[in-house]
Amino acid sequence: MSDMIYRIRDLRLDFPDMTRKPLFGPAPRIEVLKGLGFDIPRGDVVGIVGSSGSGKSTLGRAMLRLLEPSHGSILFEGRDITHLPESALRPLRRKFQMIFQDPMSSLNPRLTVGTIIAGPLRLHGFDDLGRRVGRALDHVGLPEAMRHRYPHELSGGQRQRVGIARAIALEPDFILADEIVSGLDVSSQAQVLNLLETLVRELGLTLAFISHDLSVIRRLCKRVIVLHRGEIVETGDTAAVFRAPKAACTRELIEAIPLPDPNQTWA
Amino acid sequence: MSAFLTIEGLNVSLSGVLPILRSVDLAVHAGEVRGLVGESGAGKSMIGKAILGTLPRALRIESGRILLDGEDLQRMRPRDRRRLIGAKAALIPQDPLTALNPARRIGPQITDRLVDILGWRRRAALSRALELLDEVRITDPERVMRAYPHELSGGMRQRILIASAFAAEPRLIVADEPTTALDVTVQKQILRLIRDMQARHGTALLFVTHDLGVVSKICQTLTVLYGGLVLEDTTIEEFFAAPGHPYSAALLGATPKYTDPHGSLTPVPQSVIDAANAQLDAFDRARRQ
Numbered sequence: 272m273s274d275m276i277y278r279i280r281d282l283r284l285d286f287p288d289m290t291r292k293p294l295f296g297p298a299p300r301i302e303v304l305k306g307l308g309f310d311i312p313r314g315d316v317v318g319i320v321g322s323s324g325s326g327k328s329t330l331g332r333a334m335l336r337l338l339e340p341s342h343g344s345i346l347f348e349g350r351d352i353t354h355l356p357e358s359a360l361r362p363l364r365r366k367f368q369m370i371f372q373d374p375m376s377s378l379n380p381r382l383t384v385g386t387i388i389a390g391p392l393r394l395h396g397f398d399d400l401g402r403r404v405g406r407a408l409d410h411v412g413l414p415e416a417m418r419h420r421y422p423h424e425l426s427g428g429q430r431q432r433v434g435i436a437r438a439i440a441l442e443p444d445f446i447l448a449d450e451i452v453s454g455l456d457v458s459s460q461a462q463v464l465n466l467l468e469t470l471v472r473e474l475g476l477t478l479a480f481i482s483h484d485l486s487v488i489r490r491l492c493k494r495v496i497v498l499h500r501g502e503i504v505e506t507g508d509t510a511a512v513f514r515a516p517k518a519a520c521t522r523e524l525i526e527a528i529p530l531p532d533p534n535q536t537w538a
Numbered sequence: 539m540s541a542f543l544t545i546e547g548l549n550v551s552l553s554g555v556l557p558i559l560r561s562v563d564l565a566v567h568a569g570e571v572r573g574l575v576g577e578s579g580a581g582k583s584m585i586g587k588a589i590l591g592t593l594p595r596a597l598r599i600e601s602g603r604i605l606l607d608g609e610d611l612q613r614m615r616p617r618d619r620r621r622l623i624g625a626k627a628a629l630i631p632q633d634p635l636t637a638l639n640p641a642r643r644i645g646p647q648i649t650d651r652l653v654d655i656l657g658w659r660r661r662a663a664l665s666r667a668l669e670l671l672d673e674v675r676i677t678d679p680e681r682v683m684r685a686y687p688h689e690l691s692g693g694m695r696q697r698i699l700i701a702s703a704f705a706a707e708p709r710l711i712v713a714d715e716p717t718t719a720l721d722v723t724v725q726k727q728i729l730r731l732i733r734d735m736q737a738r739h740g741t742a743l744l745f746v747t748h749d750l751g752v753v754s755k756i757c758q759t760l761t762v763l764y765g766g767l768v769l770e771d772t773t774i775e776e777f778f779a780a781p782g783h784p785y786s787a788a789l790l791g792a793t794p795k796y797t798d799p800h801g802s803l804t805p806v807p808q809s810v811i812d813a814a815n816a817q818l819d820a821f822d823r824a825r826r827q
Contacts, residue, residue: 483721486796527726529751
């Protein structure tokens, strides 16, 4: 099925629990993802939410195979990537890209914006780098002259745009955005969210958006997956989940959002 | 009743060249929670640092007064000033992980200030710390006192820093974005906790944040900053009913609301930014003359 970007079945992942490691012998394993299953159709914008420790970032990292699952399967565009070795993954990596939470630590401070965006392009053997970098900058609404600047010369919102430009320059089929607006001011946050909406529309991106901020998810995502302690407790159409949340922890997450309204009662 | 903290015409600059705070006036009364909002670079954290005497070295107070409990901090000897600030003010920092020393147990990190600066007996400091950990609803405070920071969750660490801030019964607490590192459910618990503690102890609280949702939940009064200039000084009710400055209205317009997912989310428009910048220029010109 080529119209499914991801097919994930019974995904499990465990880590050694170093806090309970005996002096000798291996540490006991702690299961962080406990058998997750879901699909992401092409062109979909999925929100992955949950409180801290629910496994949302671990799930994202497993989907991009930055971590290897211990059980289950991940099919990316019909191909099983669950246990692929790095050498086989490398050419595939162009197709799934990531935008990171903290743009300051995910951009090399000693490289110019142009070099940063060209890096992955060069790695994947693209030619015509200059033009591709220019186009990526144009897509994220940064002026051409920006390519000669260094990350410290940019504002937080501009840096996050560079992160987005680096991801879309490779023309990937799927982008994972892990808490990309939580460090930004409201105004830059609004700019980045509006930009993502435009890019999804114009480039037909498939996007998974990890966040604990449900107002952001509600705005951007068609579908939402709610995680709690490594399990999916609720999934469905974003509007429906917000209208009638079924799981207790979804309700809790929704009720905890501080609305900019002094009359909101905060039970 | 006079305010516990009064700032009058505070000008701070980067080595005399670049203005960071522009003639800031601000007052916080005992028992009041005042929000200090603005985008990054607006100087909101710098006001907190100026009060606590922790401004970066390159920044200089050019003019103006900071009165803490009626005493002018600028006119005191550094030693006396540090002692006064240490006794009467405290900070709840933004990042609970970097604010705690990873190589030391929690207990001494709470009691050190009481013993070393305020001259408490260690035994008294210890029992005070246990009492406070209980007050911030940490179960099993004895175990937590012996724990290292990495053994505790983000929410727990922030509770410890709150306990630590209230330990010496300060009259003023500066909270610098204390919940931005936390997820929403923990944020809600922590905001409630800060609010309860503040009300019970009658502390004046200066709450630095860029999140207007958070402001509406915890503050009574509000100061809006742009480029180190106070644009608006108002109450929460008035601010949310009718913001008094176009920039404030624009900030509200850029804040997402889950109850209105398809409402337009407008970044602060360029025209508003230009107008605010013009206001800064006008201020700088007036000051040079």
